Structure formats: structure tokens, C-alpha cells
Amino acid sequence: MKAQRSLSEIKKKEEVAAYIFLSPYLISTLVFTLGMILFALYISLHNWNMFQRPEFVGLKNYIKAFRSEDFRRGFYNIFWYTLIVVFFQTFIAVFMAVILFKPIPGKRLFRTLFYAPSVTSSVVISMIFWWLYLKTGFINLAFDKIAGLFGGVWQNVEWLNNPTGLFQLIAKSFGGNISYDKWYFNGPSITWMAIMAQAIYTTSPTFMIMFLAGLVNIPVSLYESASIDGASPWNQFWKITFPMLRPVTMMVVVLGTMGCIQMFDYVKILTAGGPLGTTLVPVYQIYSETLGISGPIRAGYGAAMAFILAVVIFVLTYIQRKFIEEKTEQY
């Protein structure tokens, strides 16, 4: 009996100690995460300029957000951005990881070089790309040289100021025309695709590292048995590597999706949502409204937009988890 009591006392003491150890993180999480979320929810139901008493408006801010053409356009833009960037960054990351996993000379050097864009500040990367994307920049020059090799002439493109959509370009090549007013039919603009290319370039190496870590965990015995059974390298990739990487792929796709939906920095630095709203994204709108960048501060409206965005991210992540986890084989 005595022994039992002392055992439960020890357990209790351990629990208290555990909470005390956790307290630094718990306090900051309660204050800066949970507290802030609840506060944001509160102000999303109010009109608030940060300095005066919030005025209760119910769901008006949410309704205003849904009615806002700019906000809908932001979601349209971010849909294309997420779709294209997540696909290409995942594909390129797997490709680079598989190549670098092979015993090739200078492997470590290549890993470092490939990873460099991921650790470079987004401001610095944006400035480099801004320079490359100039109408008189290196990318136009490169296309001009390539066109010259085939006897053609390259018309310089203003990469960061061209609102022409992908579907508009396609329609044009077939002699058709889609009006700029019908932005929902235009597809991602040239400027938006230029920013996507920049994002893919900078984020793929991070995910490459994750895939490399995933590759290390695949038992060599699986490849050995497959080789004995006569499986080709291509078959080995599709039947062993790819399925075994599914948990990493799931993580990469989820992280990539969340990162893409929250895209902000490149837009802030390079385009401010232009040209003609083709690079407008929800987070940039939330930032502008909350801090009153070009008008009165509307923190309540900004918070309402942020909650709508959070719900979208939650739903998408849930769907992805369901979709990928169900198909993931456990070993």
C-alpha cells in the first residue's frame, strides 16, 4: 500500500516536472498562437482600426470578403499557383534527389549548389530574378540568342508586367480572343508564371533534401531482391522507390500547398498584385487591409479574410491527407 502511494506520488511529481519543463513553450503558444487566433476571430466580427473600440458588425466582414472581386481573384490566382508550383517543385525535387542519391562524383558539391537558392533570402532572390526578367534582361537575351540560332527574332517580353493569360495565349494562337475582363477564363498570366518559375527554383531544393532523407530509409534489400527477380531500374523506381517515398511525398505536397497558399513575399517585392491584378494573392490583400497600406486600417476585414484562407488551407490539407495516406503502404 505504502509502495503504491509513493509510486503515484512519484508519477504526480513527474507530471508536474514535465509541465514545468513544457511551460516556456506552452506559455508562448497560449499567448502568441491560441490567444492571437481567438483575438483574430473576435476582431473578424468587428470593424476595428487598431486604435479605437471595435464595433461589432457580425458576419459583415466575411460577406464583404466573399463579395470582393479582388479577393475572389486572389483565390483564382493562388489556385493556379498552387497547382503548378506544387506539381513542378515535387517532380523536380524527386528527380534531383534520385540523381544525387546515385554514387556520382562531386555529389556533395552538387547537393550544396542545388540547395543554395533555398537558403538565400527571398528578397535577394527576388532582386536577382527582377534583373533577369527585365525587358532588356538576360532571359530575353538568352531567348533572342536561341531564336537567332534558328534564324528567328525574339520579341522581348516584359516578364514582370505582362497580364496576358495562358489560355489567352492559346486562344490567340488559334485565332481566338479572350477578353481581359473575363479574368476567370484567362488562366495564369505570363507575369504570374514567371513568379512561379522563381518559386519552383527556390523551393525544390528544400524538398530535394527531404526526398534524399526518404531515399536513405528505403532498405537496400528491396532493390537487391528486385534485381535478382530481374526488375529493370525503371521498374525498380516505380515499384519500390516511388511507393516507399509516399510518406515523404505526402509531407512535401502538404507543406508545398500550405506554403503556396500563403504566398506573399515575391508579390510584395516584385509586383504588388499587378499587372491588372493577375498576381494578386489573398495574403497580400490581408496584409494591405490590416495595415491600411493604401487606405484606412481595416483589421477586422483583414482578419475575416485570414479566417477564410485558414479554412481553405485546412480543407485542402485534410483532403490531401485522406487521399495520400489511404494509398500509403506501411512497412
Place this chain on the structure above:
Amino acid sequence: MKKALLLMMAFMLVFTVTTVFAGGQKEKAPTTAPAQAKKAMAGAEPTSFTKLEVEKGATIVFSGWGDQTEQKIYRDSIVRFNKIYPDVTVDYQPIPADFQTKLKAMMAGGTAPDVFYVDDQLMTAFGSTGQLLPLDDYMGKAKVSRKDFITALLTIFTYKGKTYGLPKDWGTLGLVYLPEAFKEAGIAEPNDNWTWDDIAKAAKAISEKTKYKGFCQNADWARFAPWVFELGGTYTNADYTKAALNTEPVKKAASYILKMKKDGFLVTSADVGAGWAGEAIGKKLVAMTYEGGWMVNYMRNQFPDVNWKAVQVAKASNGKRADVIFTNAIGVNAHTKYPKAAAAFTIFVTSRENQAEITKTGFAYSTHPDQINLIKDPNDKEIAAGGLVGKVAYWGPNTGKINDQVSKALERIYLGTMSVDESFAQADKKVNAILAGE
């Protein structure tokens, strides 16, 4: 062992709590004028205003944006201020980047400086919400009048008849050009009697005969403003309640610019591979553009070997000249512990004495109309002349959004996605929606 563990846990807890709750405390930087220097300065008397009684031992924090040049100008201003007010300590804390965003966050957190720069964005955020101190009483005591300043400059900083900021400097636009481009094309250089047609003709000749592009103008509300103002146009009505973009003056000005662009004599800075029109002049890519007094220092520092000149913006064919004025003020935090000292500093920095010293550096123009003749640089003088016929592009609390719609309308016509009529009709509709609070 147990004691050590408990001690460690207690330390961690204290550390977390202090970092979490005391993170917002500001560090006090040393004052700009050492005590000895202040003693030596004591006793100076102002001439253009009356010295105010201030709180004893006041220490005020002053913040603004700006590069090293601007920071030096304000450090020098503080030294001059301390000659009159030796007992006030001014702690200068410049915020070179994202000034407005930081100021709003600081104000919301109760850590904003006592005195700071105010522009239209900050006036919108702070003016109507009681975060700025009305200066009229202090101005009265110091015998400083609103009439001492260029009238147009106070437009932004006045709310419900009260003054919430005193203009610290201002700028306007002029026709900036490269003489060598005109020489190469064999045509006469611009002068103050030039009209839009003269610009168009010269731009055509230069584009056709030389390596330079004629005229550089981006899809920008500010560079578009003089064209509109000269035709008697505006962006909203006088009380900022209705858009005025779907109007003849706006559309006529836009059509004129668009024709030049379509004819190939007007380019954007991106067309020629420059970040902005001033850089296009510095790199000798274009012959003409509308830019402001900032060109003087920019060209001196970045392109010292390039010979450039400036005249006033061209007149419209109706013979009228108008210009756009940009201005910023200095305002006082309504929650300052030392309102008298803060107001005294604001009044001093924007006073004739101090503005005369700043004007000498070539950094900015004085906000006092009788000091325009203090500008020495001939190009600066030409550009500043626009101030006499200038108007501040301020349209109430939604100024930023309205100006943004004008830039977007220009962007649409530049890109050829809409006609002038369609584009400005759309902008007009959007501005009305903004003004209606949608």
C-alpha cells in the same frame, strides 16, 4: 540534484515570462548632443517663432525614414534645436525601411516615438483616430501661423479644422532632359514655354534620329497628375465623395499620352531596362521625363558625369501649367509624456531658421513660400517653380486606393487591354465603390 533541477526550471520560467512580457520595452539610445555641447549652445533665441515653455528634463524620441544623407540633416537639426532648447534631449531613432507599417504597429503597441514623420498614409491611420496631437494651440503660443506655410501643403495634415502635422519638405515635378540628345537630333532644348505638342514633336525627332528614346513615363498616377490638372481635371470631387475619372480632362490627357506611346515616342522605364525614369535619364536611355528635385542628389551621386537639365513641366495647349506636389510633415504622438517639448521640436524643425539650413544642403525645399528663392541649384530651381502652380494629390482617407486605381487605369491602356474610355469608366466605378466603403 533535485535542487539544481528545480533551480533550472525556475530560471527557465522566469526567462520565458520576462521575454514574453517585457519584449516590447525599448532600449534607450544615447542622445545626439552631448551635455557639454548643449551647454555651449544654450542661450540662442529664435527669430521666426517664440520659444515655448517646455517640460523640465524632457526626453523625446524622434523617428523618420531616410538614408544616411537625410539622417545627417536631421541630426544637424537636433543640434540646432538644442541651441534653443538645451534642456530637451532628443533621441533620434531613424527607421529606414517599412516606416509606416512599423509606426502603426508601434502606435498600436504603445511604443511609438514622441515625434515622427507623417505622410498621407499615417495621417489616414492616426489623424481621425486621435493618435496625433493637434498642434494649433502650441503654434499659437509660438506665434506660428498656418499662413507661414505653403497653403497647399497643409491640405493632407488638416482634419476637422485642426493641424496634425507641420510640412517638413515638399517636392514637385519638372521636365528633366538630356541636352546631348537634343543636340544629336539637331533640335532646340526645352524651355519654360514648352507645351505638350513641343514634347511630342521633340520626342518624335529624337526617337527617329538618335539612339535615345523620346519621352519616358510609367503608368503612374503621380506623373499623370500634371497632365490632368492642366486641363482642369482632378481624381475626385472637392469633398472626396465622388470619383472624377470618367471625365473629359482625364480622358483627354490619357489619350494624348497613349497616342505618344502608340507612335513609339513614349516609353516606360521597363521598356528601356531601367528601374525608374530617373535611372533611364542617368543611363542615357531616354531624352526626357517628368521627375522631381530628388534627381539633383541622385544624379550627383549615381551619375556624376551625366549632363542633365530641367525646366518646368510643359503647359497644355490651353496655355495652363499645373503640377503635382508631394509633401510630408512632422507630427506629435498624442500619447507623448512631453507634449510641449515634442511640439517645440516639431515647430523648430519646420521653422524658417531650420528649413533655411536644410535648403542649403540641396536636400529639400523649404515649406515656407518666402524661402523658395533659397534654392541654389538651377535645375532644382526650375523644378521647384512647379510648386507655385502645384496641387497635392490628396483625396481623403482613401487617397492611396484612389491613386492606385488611376495607375491601374493607365496600366490597362498602356497594355492595350482597354480603350481610354473603358479603362477610366471602370476606374471611376471602382473609386466610387471605394468611396462608398465597399
